[in-house]
Amino acid sequence: MQDTVDIxxxxxxxxxGAEISGVDLSKPLNPHEVAAIKDAWGKHLxxxxxxxKLSQDDQLRFxxxxxxxxxxxxxxAALRNRTEGSQQDNEKVLLVxxxxxxxxxxxxxxxxxxxxxxxxxxxxxxYKYTFLYAIELPSRGGNxxxxxxxxxxxxxPPALKEKLKxxxxxxxxxxxxxxxxxxxxxxxxxxxCSHPVFVTHPDTGRKTLFVDRLMTTRIEGxxxxxxDVILNELYEIGERREFIFEHVWKLGxxxxxxxxxxxHARTDFPKEERRLLRRCxxxxxxxxx
Numbered sequence: 001m002q003d004t005v006d007i008x009x010x011x012x013x014x015x016x017g018a019e020i021s022g023v024d025l026s027k028p029l030n031p032h033e034v035a036a037i038k039d040a041w042g043k044h045l046x047x048x049x050x051x052x053k054l055s056q057d058d059q060l061r062f063x064x065x066x067x068x069x070x071x072x073x074x075x076x077a078a079l080r081n082r083t084e085g086s087q088q089d090n091e092k093v094l095l096v097x098x099x100x101x102x103x104x105x106x107x108x109x110x111x112x113x114x115x116x117x118x119x120x121x122x123x124x125x126x127y128k129y130t131f132l133y134a135i136e137l138p139s140r141g142g143n144x145x146x147x148x149x150x151x152x153x154x155x156x157p158p159a160l161k162e163k164l165k166x167x168x169x170x171x172x173x174x175x176x177x178x179x180x181x182x183x184x185x186x187x188x189x190x191x192x193c194s195h196p197v198f199v200t201h202p203d204t205g206r207k208t209l210f211v212d213r214l215m216t217t218r219i220e221g222x223x224x225x226x227x228d229v230i231l232n233e234l235y236e237i238g239e240r241r242e243f244i245f246e247h248v249w250k251l252g253x254x255x256x257x258x259x260x261x262x263x264h265a266r267t268d269f270p271k272e273e274r275r276l277l278r279r280c281x282x283x284x285x286x287x288x289x
Contacts, residue, residue, distance in 0.1 A: 006022055007020060007021070007022045007023050007033060007036045007037065007040075008020070008021045008022050009040045009044070011044065012044075012048065012245055012247075013244075013245040013246075014242070015146075015147070015148045015151065015242065015243050015244050015245045016044055016045040016046050016146055016147075016148040016243075016245045016262065017044055017045070017046040017047075017048065017146060017245035017247065018040055018043070018044035018046070018047055018048070019047075019048045019049075019050065020037060020040060020047050020048065020049050021049075021050070023037070023049070024052075025049055025052050025054055025058060025059075025062050025254060026052065026053055026054055026055070026058045028061065029062070029065065034065045034066075038066065041256065041258065042203065042204060045146070045148060045150075045257060045258050045261055045262050046146045046245060046247075046255065046256070046257040046258075046262060047255065047256050047257075048247060048253060048254075048255055049253070049254040049255075050250065050252065050253055051250075051252045052133070052252050052253070052254045053252060054133055054254060056090065056093060056278065059131060059133055059254075059278060059280055060092055060093070060280055062131070063129070063131045063256075063280045063281070063282060066128075066129055066282050067128060067129065067282035067283060068282065068283045069092045069280060069281070069282060069283070070092070070120075070127050070280070070281030070282055070283045070284075071091045071092060071283075072088065072091050072092070072093065072094050073120060073123065073191070087101070087106040087107065088106075088107060088108070092280055092281075093278060093279065093280055094107065094108060094278075094279040094280075095107025095108065095276065095277075095278060095279070096108065096109050096110065096132070096275075096276070096277045096278075096279055097110050097136075097274075097275060097276040097277070098110030098111045098271065098274065098275050099136070099274050099275075099276055106276075107276070109177060110275065111177075111271050112177055112268055112269075112271070113177070113265070113266055113267055113268040114177045114214075114265055114266035115177065115180075115212075115213050115214040115265055116145075116147065116212050116213050116214060116235075116238065116239055116263040116264065116265040117212045117213075117214040117215055117263060117264065117265070118171075118210070118212050118215070118259050118262075118263055119259050119264075119281065120259070120281070120284070121171045121193075121195065121210070121212065121215055121216075121259070122171040122172055122173035122191045122192055122193050122215055123191065123193055123284075124193050124286060125283065125284040125285055125286060126195075126259055126260070126284045126287065127259050127281040127282060127283065127284050128258065128259060128260065128281075128282045128283065128284045128285070129256060129257065129258060129259065129281060129282040130256070130257055130259060130279060130280075130281050131254070131255070131256045131279065131280050131281065132144075132254070132255045132256075132277050132278070132279050133253070133254045133255075133277060133278045133279075134249050134250065134251055134252065134253045134254075134276075134277050135251075135276045135277060135278060136251075136274045136275060136276040137249050137250070137251055137275055138269040138270050138273035138274065138275050139270065139273060140269065140270070141267050141268050141269030141270065142249060142266060142267060142268075142269035142275050143246050143247060143248050143249065143266070143267045144246070144247045144249070144255070144264055144265070144266055145244050145245070145246045145247070145264060145265045145266070145267070146244065146245045146246075146247070146257060146262050146263070146264045147238050147239060147240075147243045147244045147262060147263050147264070148243045148244075148245075148261070148262065149208040149209045149210070149238060149243075149261050149262055149263060150201075150206050150207070150208050150261050151242075151243045152208075152209040152234075152237050152238040152240070152243055153198060153207045153208050153209040155237050155240070155243075156209065156234070156237060160230070160233070161198070163230075164197045164198065164219070164230070165198070165289075166196075166289065167196070167197050167219055167220060167221050167222075168194040168195060168196055168197065168219075168220045168221075169194065169195065169196075169197050169210075169211055169216050169217075169218065169219050169220065169231070170183055170192060170193075170194050170216070170217050170218040170219075170220065171192060171193055171194070171195060171212075171215045171216050171217070172187060172190055172191070172192040172215055172217050173190070173191045173192070173215055174190060176214065177214075177266075180213065180214060180215075180217065181214070181215055181217050182217070183217040183218045194220060195210055195287050196210060196287060196288065196289035197209070197210060197211060197219065197234075197289075198210065198289050199260060199287045199288065199289060200288060200289060201260050201261055202260075202285070202288075204261075206261070208260060208261040209234060209237070209238055210260075210287065211231065211234050211235070211238065212235075212238070212263045213235045213238075213239070216231060217231075218231075219231060238263055246267075249277075259284070260284075260287070
């Protein structure tokens with residue numbers, strides 16, 4: 001276990017995000033270091049560690065300091081070819097990659113842009129945290145954008161907050177990247193779950209807006225037409241540029257973020273260039289208003 005060091009925290013944008021330096025994540029950390037990182041995480045929502053050299057075991061060990069490791073979600077058979085990469089051999093790890101070997105993807109969600117979403121927001125216990133490590137990168141693009149949903153909640157007009165008080169929204173995952181899920185038909189065979197539109201973060205006690213453009217499809221208790229109008233307004237609030245930190249990846253970058261108070265998206269990148277990032281998560285809990 002490495003000795004206690006001074007961990008430096010450098011904010012990266014007015015919206016959210018901070019760079020953490022002075023720590024080597026490939027080595028076991030002591031409780032003081034973990035506490036310092038968690039304190040910074042609560043303040044900045046997204047943490048960036050540059051120049052890390054992490055094995056898969058290193059990454060899983062570090063993530064485990066913050067809770068029980070999450071398992072990779074298994075999609076229904078009809079959608080499985082979108083996520084089951086040939087080199088995904090650990091249920092705690094997801095390879096985010098466009099690389100193919102012998103014509104078969106080694107990972108999942110590999111190409112193109114990726115709309116704003118919440119990792120596993122379509123389940124009853126969405127992941128608390130996500131950890132992502134850059135192994136191969138294209139020459140440009142593939143940036144990850146994070147929006148501060150505390151700020152989004154604060155910007156919802158008071159009348160709309162009152163109208164949506166106590167209401168839930170339906171989240172559906174059709175394993176798309178840039179196409180909204182469809183809730184108009186039979187969704188019994190598609191992963192889905194309803195959560196409060198406004199969630200109280202269990203650690204900070206702050207309210208957050210818990211909707212995203214990719215998977216949130218319907219507000220319960222209002223007409224379909226009104227739901228569409230309200231959701232479009234909420235999407236636009238959540239995606240305001242002043243709420244967004246955009247991370248430009250470098251090799252060896254390690255990012256961690258809180259899924260309960262952020263949404264994230266990916267910009268496009270050259271499809272002929274390789275991109276490989278390794279993801280793990282921490283299991284979540286039911287969400288309450």
